[in-house]
Amino acid sequence: VLLPAIVRVASDDSWPWHWPLAGVMLLLFALALLMGRTAGTALRQAIELKTRTDQVAMQLRIDKAEAEAARRAAEAASQAKTQFFAAASHDLRQPLHAMGLFAEALRQRSRDPEVASLVHSINESVDALEGLFAELLDITRIDSGGVEPRPQPLRLRELFARLRLHFEPLAFEKGLLLTLRGGERVVHADPVLLERILRNLVSNALRYTDDGGVLVGARARGDRVLLQVWDSGIGIAEASLPRIFDEFYQVQGQRPPGPQQRKGLGLGLAIVRRLADLMEAPLTVHSRVGHGSVFALELPAGETPQAPDQPAGGLKAPIGLALDGRLVLVVEDEAAVRDGLVVLLQAWGADVLALDTAEAVDAWLAAAPPRAPDLLLVDYRLPEARTGIEVLARVRAHWPAVTLPAVLVTGSTMGGHEAQAEQHD
Structure with missing residues (x-):
């Protein structure tokens, strides 16, 4: 439509400005063509970009759905594993429990030193197996939500007394000094979970210490109490420290001193970390190879608990x-x-x-x-x-x-x- 009009204007000699007007119209026509081509290119690119964007968005949605499905499958598998171990633990422990009962009954009846030595070896093996099972089952119990902290004011003196009663014979056997200080402190914590944490830490400290001793101490820090377990053992390399709380992780080349020390599964510190997290208690570790390690647990200070009333007739003797x-x-x-x-x-x-x-x-x-x-x-x-x-x-x-x-x-x-x-x- 525009080109015939330009031709008519250019050929109209009756108007003196027909050539300039035709030139302007031709220039406008060229500009219109250029703008149309540019707009077409831009529109085509926009359509292509939108198509690619839609494809990428679709792929992202597919990838996200696949990742979510994989995550759910992994969680389901982990939960199934946890539930299996938790449900099967009763049956897994029964043979060990029975073996321990028979071994103890045999020890009670036998007066032969050779038989007593064999029974002692059996009991040690049973204790080792029960310890391994206990670590596995503790992990599954925590993961299955079967552990709920019940914090209360706790005087450390009673807890330290139980630790001394349990670990002092082992320390004496290895020629180590077991020291417990700060028993007058009171913390606000779950007594069962805290005792399990300290038992694991002290057990590890004694296992990896062959000279010197182990110190369990508590000191006040404002409204907090810092519980520490020091040892003069073989120490942990700095490169291994970030992973020592991982499940089944064992420091390469590190074995407990002594030929009869079992190495374990690498779950003791994993249990410590999980229990500390349950109690919302910060847990730290510092160590130097050849000098020893110190594990520290920070807990809120508690009010001094009231002493339980003693019954008028006195305490009854345990039926056992x-x-x-x-x-x-x-x-x-x-x-x-x-x-x-x-x-x-x-x-x-x-x-x-x-x-x-x-x-x-x-x-x-x-x-x-x-x-x-x-x-x-x-x-x-x-x-x-x-x-x-x-x-x-x-x-x-x-x-x-x-x-x-x-x-x-x-x-x-x-x-x-x-x-x-x-x-x-």
Whole structure:
């Protein structure tokens, strides 16, 4: 349309400005063509860019969905592993438990030094295996959410006394000095979790120390208390420090001094880290190869707990100190464990009634037994989906006027059993 108009204007001799006007129109036409081409190129590039952007966005969504699916699958696999170990822990511990019972019963009965030496070796092996299982099961219990901190004011003196009672014989055997200072301090912490942390740290310190000693100390820092475990052992290389709290990590080339020291699975410090995180307690470590290590745990200071009131009649002696002639009711479905308990309790002088199911207990109660047991020793998990707590409730209801002490035994790490037991205490 525009080109014919330009031609007509250029050929119209009646108008003196026809050539300049035609030139201007031609210039405008050229500019329009150029702008149209530029706009077309820009539009095409914009369309191509949008197409590529949509493709990238689609790929990102696909990658994100795949990553999310992989994450969920990994979490599901991890949770399945945790639940498997937690559920299987009862069955995994039963043979070890039975072996330990039989070994202890054999030790009680044997007077032959050679047999006593063999039994001692068996007990050491059982203790080592139980320690390895305990580390594995502690990890699974923490990961499965079966550990919940219950902080309270805690005087360190009592905790230090238990540590000394447990570890001083080992320190003496290795020629080491075990020192505990600052027992007058009071912290606000879960007593069970804190004791497990300190036991793991002191055990590691003694294991990797062959000369000198181990110091457990507590000192105030404002409204906080710093708990430290020092040792003069072989130390840890600086390059290894960032990984020592990882599961199954073991420092390369580092073995405990002494030919009879087992190395372990590399879970002790992983458990320490997890428990410290549960209590929201900062945990640090400093170490020098050949000089030793120091692990520090920072806790809030607590108010001095009130001393428990002593009963008017004095403290009762633990029933385990006088089992001679006592009737102990054992309810355990695992034959090896049940037989081991019977042998051991009889070696201690107790009269033992051993049953394998809750139904057997019901039948025994229905027969109107003439004597109430002096102690109940009951497995938590029993056949036919019955529990030891049900058995305790049934037996105690049969003799409501008698106070029946009981021990509830479980190898499961699923958690919640303590709370259930407390409700029936």
